[in-house]
Amino acid sequence: MNANVWVLTFADAIAIATTLILASIGAMLTERSGVINLGVEGYLLMGAVSSFLIGMSTENVWLALFLPILVGVAMALVHAVLTISLRANQIVSGLAMVIFGTGLSSFLGKSAEGNRRPVTITDMDLGALSDIPFFGPVIFGHDPITYVTWLIAIVASLYLNRTRPGLVVRATGDAPATVDAQGVSVTAVRYAHTLMGGAFMGFAGSWFMLARGTAWSQGATTAGIGWIALALVVFAAWRPLRAVGGAVLFGFTLQVPFTLQAQQINVLAPEIVKMLPYVVTLVVLVALSTPRARKVLGAPKMLGIPFVRDER
Amino acid sequence: MIVGNVRIDFEPRLKSPRWLMVAVPVLSLVFALIVAAIFLLATGHSPITAYGRILDKGFLSFYGITDTLGLATPLICTGLAAAFAFRMNLFNIGEEGQMYLGMIGGAWAGIVLVESLPTLFAVPIVLLVGAATGAMWVLVPALLRAKLGTSEIVSTLLLNYVALNLVNFFIFGSRTVLRDPSPFPDGQAVADSARLDRFGTTNTYPTLVIAIALAVLLWVFIRYSNYGYETSVFADSPNTARYAGMSAGWLTLSVLLGSGALAGLGGAMYVVGPAGKVDPGLLQLGLGYAGIVVAALARYNFLAVILTAILFAGLRVGGAALQVSSDPVPISIAVVIQGAVLLFALGGEMFRRNRLRVRRVAAAGGVA
Numbered sequence: 001m002n003a004n005v006w007v008l009t010f011a012d013a014i015a016i017a018t019t020l021i022l023a024s025i026g027a028m029l030t031e032r033s034g035v036i037n038l039g040v041e042g043y044l045l046m047g048a049v050s051s052f053l054i055g056m057s058t059e060n061v062w063l064a065l066f067l068p069i070l071v072g073v074a075m076a077l078v079h080a081v082l083t084i085s086l087r088a089n090q091i092v093s094g095l096a097m098v099i100f101g102t103g104l105s106s107f108l109g110k111s112a113e114g115n116r117r118p119v120t121i122t123d124m125d126l127g128a129l130s131d132i133p134f135f136g137p138v139i140f141g142h143d144p145i146t147y148v149t150w151l152i153a154i155v156a157s158l159y160l161n162r163t164r165p166g167l168v169v170r171a172t173g174d175a176p177a178t179v180d181a182q183g184v185s186v187t188a189v190r191y192a193h194t195l196m197g198g199a200f201m202g203f204a205g206s207w208f209m210l211a212r213g214t215a216w217s218q219g220a221t222t223a224g225i226g227w228i229a230l231a232l233v234v235f236a237a238w239r240p241l242r243a244v245g246g247a248v249l250f251g252f253t254l255q256v257p258f259t260l261q262a263q264q265i266n267v268l269a270p271e272i273v274k275m276l277p278y279v280v281t282l283v284v285l286v287a288l289s290t291p292r293a294r295k296v297l298g299a300p301k302m303l304g305i306p307f308v309r310d311e312r
Numbered sequence: 313m314i315v316g317n318v319r320i321d322f323e324p325r326l327k328s329p330r331w332l333m334v335a336v337p338v339l340s341l342v343f344a345l346i347v348a349a350i351f352l353l354a355t356g357h358s359p360i361t362a363y364g365r366i367l368d369k370g371f372l373s374f375y376g377i378t379d380t381l382g383l384a385t386p387l388i389c390t391g392l393a394a395a396f397a398f399r400m401n402l403f404n405i406g407e408e409g410q411m412y413l414g415m416i417g418g419a420w421a422g423i424v425l426v427e428s429l430p431t432l433f434a435v436p437i438v439l440l441v442g443a444a445t446g447a448m449w450v451l452v453p454a455l456l457r458a459k460l461g462t463s464e465i466v467s468t469l470l471l472n473y474v475a476l477n478l479v480n481f482f483i484f485g486s487r488t489v490l491r492d493p494s495p496f497p498d499g500q501a502v503a504d505s506a507r508l509d510r511f512g513t514t515n516t517y518p519t520l521v522i523a524i525a526l527a528v529l530l531w532v533f534i535r536y537s538n539y540g541y542e543t544s545v546f547a548d549s550p551n552t553a554r555y556a557g558m559s560a561g562w563l564t565l566s567v568l569l570g571s572g573a574l575a576g577l578g579g580a581m582y583v584v585g586p587a588g589k590v591d592p593g594l595l596q597l598g599l600g601y602a603g604i605v606v607a608a609l610a611r612y613n614f615l616a617v618i619l620t621a622i623l624f625a626g627l628r629v630g631g632a633a634l635q636v637s638s639d640p641v642p643i644s645i646a647v648v649i650q651g652a653v654l655l656f657a658l659g660g661e662m663f664r665r666n667r668l669r670v671r672r673v674a675a676a677g678g679v680a
Contacts, residue, residue, distance in 0.1 A: 038465065078655060088658035091403050091465065092608050096658060099605060100651025106644035107351060224473050231466050271481035278470040282452075285470075289462035 016251035023229035026200030033193035034173040038094025041226025042101025047205020049105040055118040072202020080194040087306040156240040173300030176307040253277040322666035336660035344652035370630025378514035384625035388523040389578030390603025391617040397571035399612035406468030407575040408600025409475030410446040414579025417445025422502025434505040446576015454568035499589030517585035531614040
């Protein structure tokens with residue numbers, strides 16, 4: 001078998017990982033403040049379709065890349081109003097957003113279905129670095145946003161763990177009453193981080209479209225990556241830096257079926273191979289659910305519970 | 313919340329007025345239609361024409377409403393499945409996959425088990441096997457939730473993707489008894505005795521009666537049985553349930569398995585009714601996900617699920633008719649409406665449970 005193929009597989013794994021990292025950091029910021037946002041899949045689809053349509057009408061790659069952030073923020077605003085202000089069930093609201101986003105992205109994208117991607121982010125040429133065997137193409141052959149994403153993971157990690165606002169966020173997820181007693185508005189913190197999370201999810205969708213997609217097709221665009229990003233949040237124990245490693249691992253399991261198929265390696269039926277990423281994710285979740293792992297993990301304690309001051 | 317010198321509060325209502333129980337879902341639908349109308353207008357379609365056509369082709373014409381009732385049949389099952397679990401705060405979002413497994417199990421029983429049996433026995437066996445395979449598909453997430461406390465949300469969802477590939481495997485990737493031996497990939501037809509005849513020339517099947525009867529039975533069962541009482545207590549307060557000696561593990565496990573069985577039953581009804589085989593066409597309908605919306609809109613009331621399922625099936629049938637009209641509108645507008653209805657209903661719930669109080673305050677922030 002061609003060794004090159006595996007280089008490409010790893011390179012693709014890292015590219016998929018970028019979407020997963022962006023989406024899961026968005027989910028982490030939201031969840032750390034105590035709000036669950038299950039809508040990731042819907043945000044990704046809406047980010048992707050809006051980036052495609054903006055690209056088609058403006059032919060400007062930067063507008064196509066960054067404007068969908070506003071789409072993500074708008075969706076997150078609806079989620080925030082429903083769950084934080086109106087105290088609606090966060091899980092059902094997230095699901096509703098998946099359904100809404102799936103429907104709307106398919107509706108808006110219908111006219112563009114099958115069209116080729118109008119604009120694209122080009123990979124960087126890092127000269128000599130890209131020529132290093134294996135590591136060259138795997139690590140240095142990507143577009144700028146890939147590296148920005150790694151930077152974002154580091155910044156998000158520093159923000160949550162080393163800054164005062166980050167401490168407030170974590171406290172809001174674990175003990176909102178204490179934060180409230182300190183005179184900080186729980187509502188404001190949760191709004192801010194739900195919106196910020198939505199921004200990252202919308203961006204993840206637009207990046208995915210511009211760097212990975214070839215043509216808009218709703219069925220083929222995200223194929224459940226949003227849900228894998230949510231599993232990744234648990235896998236990474238709500239810590240952005242760990243999400244990077246986890247995302248590469250998940251990206252690899254997502255990419256391997258395509259490599260095997262392209263190489264005509266038919267040890268298993270392709271349908272069975274396509275199950276593997278989901279099965280692997282499930283097995284990982286099980287391993288993380290043992291009482292010992294749970295102690296180390298530490299999900300935000302008040303995750304999913306609306307804060308009502310009067311009821312204390 | 314304080315705006316200027318006015319304080320806005322939500323005050324819990326002791327009793328929701330009856331008119332609000334009707335007004336909230338109706339207004340949610342109206343607002344959702346308005347939102348979808350904006351997108352229709354933006355893409356150059358006339359909402360009036362589109363909605364008129366949905367109403368006619370989905371609800372009012374004879375073949376419209378009978379198509380709708382036919383589609384609503386499995387949807388009632390997945391809706392009941394979601395309502396059964398969600399009302400106990402067990403968020404099984406794997407109805408989609410459990411329904412596929414019900415189709416696989418039901419078709420297998422219809423091909424292998426019931427060949428020489430009369431319909432009176434064959435159909436119930438197919439339905440029961442489908443329910444059992446549906447329950448089996450949620451067994452692992454249910455055990456994990458009951459024993460280790462693993463969130464059932466992600467685990468049930470991941471299995472949807474596994475189930476989807478499993479259906480494709482049986483039709484495209486393998487040559488088992490479930491696949492027709494012809495070169496064209498298709499499911500093997502079940503025995504004739506394992507199928508029910510449709511009503512006249514319509515697409516409604518007698519399974520509709522079973523689905524509705526099941527909704528009524530569940531409603532009675534949860535309301536009047538000891539088990540139903542325990543689930544209600546557990547839903548309100550797991551701690552109270554535990555102090556009263558109820559087994560959290562057993563309730564969690566049994567409710568999730570029951571939910572999976574109901575979704576599986578929906579898949580088996582698809583076999584007994586329109587499909588008669590493992591049919592990948594079911595993968596396109598999204599009835600499992602829609603079941604969650606149907607249940608949430610019905611506020612997890614089993615009787616209301618019947619109505620919301622018919623409403624959603626009608627939107628879908630009418631939406632499909634839009635696609636082939638002279639001014640074709642993508643069928644996904646139906647999904648947009650479904651998602652928006654749920655979002656509005658969620659917001660409306662707050663106003664049903666609470667009353668909005670606006671009071672003047674002397675100094676901002678001074679009054680607790």
